[in-house]
Amino acid sequence: MKQTWVKPFLTPHRMGGMNKFGAVRAQNHQSDLDGVEIAPLLEKYGSPLFIVSEKTLRDNVRRLRRAFATRWPKVRHGWSYKTNYLAAICNVLHQEGSWAEVVSEFEYRKARANGVPGSRIIFNGPWKPNDILELAAQEGATIHLDHLDELYALEQVACKLGKQVPVGIRLNFDTGYTDSWSRFGFNLESGAAKDAVQRIAASPWLKLTGLHSHIGTFVLDVRAYAAQIRIMTDFMEQVERDTGCVIGYLDIGGGFASRNALQGMYLPPDQIVPSFEQYAEAICGTLMEATQGRVAAGKPLPTLILETGRAVVDDAEILVTTVVGGKRLPDGRRGAILDAGLNLLFTAFWYNHEVKPLRPLNGIAEETVLYGPLCMNIDVVRASIMLPPLNVGESLVIRPVGAYNNTQWMQFIQRRPAVVMVTQNGDVAVIRASEQLEDVSGLEQVPQALQVPFPQGLPA
């Protein structure tokens, strides 16, 4: 009997040997998502294909809520739309009780179109055009001021509407653990935040009811959040003392890390990414300490608002891609060309995603570069990964990809593929159809004189 053919390869033995983790990882494969076989989905919807697990998404947000609600009496989650604003994903989270956290006019309207009332929207971001600010004020959204011009603009809106508008302000400060995102909100150390509070207190049209800050993203050290809580609660006490206002909530933004491998991170994510419980312990423990005197003083315990994005959605989505070509690079490494690249996987800029074949592959793993399909040098999905030889047509599962890819992907060189969801009952639903040429060119308009490419006949 003839033997099965596996692409020939030869790997030099280098000092230090082959990457044993890579080899072990490459032996794994993933052929299904929540029990639904992936290969038939590729047949039906084409490759590449994004697949969302409704079950994982719900499990994640429930775990988040449980971790905090068992440690603090009043907890609210605002779904960070920019992390993934596909309507089906947003509505899964809304069904779980999450509000919408939006950062632009577009996102505000998207949340409204999803059926979220203004009163369940948290409105952040550095640019809130006047008409949407007015709508948000009218509809009772939770508005967080980013800068002084916005403060004045909202004051005018409130005056025009003839009602006092409750507001929060976004703060930035140095926690000692993360780089301060000082471009957003009012700085605490410089006194700008205090000035803004005084200005709001002096206005008959505005009423300060909450404080917001977002200290960064993929924050691995839970002590950063403890520091954030201490700083925010100190400021809360100070502004209440100074202006007589009552702070009803502290919104601590997002930033919890997901189980993904940041480039340059040496340990696997499972070993260094804190659990929701660990974040909650640090945050609620500090909050408890810092607010001990409040009830006795007749003041409310603030509601704790979380805007967790990536840690909720990242591992609820995979991208399935297919090998379209292979080559041997001049330096001896193997290169594989995939039908999905940075156009779909923006996060490949900073993550080393996990990559698994759809079925067990024969052959010994060797160092491979995974390229995307773009005719661009930067289009690299993984710069180095140990994988067995890959034939054309072999499919790979890339994960986790749920955060920031379906919003930051771009229609560049290629069309964007379908996104499907494996529902809780095991059905598969398309939640975004694959883009067609007409979807892209339909918005274009060609002046009369430019309707034909070669009016004088074909060029030589």
Place this chain on the structure above:
Amino acid sequence: MNGQAVEFPKQALLTRLALSDSGFVFDPVTGNSFTVNTSGLSILRLLQKTEDWTDIIATLQADFEVSYSVAERDVLEFATALRSAFK
């Protein structure tokens, strides 16, 4: 496909390699060692005897379940790997 155009490392260099059935390849001159898979090992063994392209592909097709074009493509690519390994 004209086999003459494909450049493999010099035959003298390939014949000196010690090949084991397990896929361990040892170059006694440089001291370098390598791992090859089954098909790679077959190709190396063939190359120690012949440089005839048609022979090589035909033998591979006799031993493996593989089409002419896939074998040709993969051997071409393997030649690149051999050239960079045995200079």
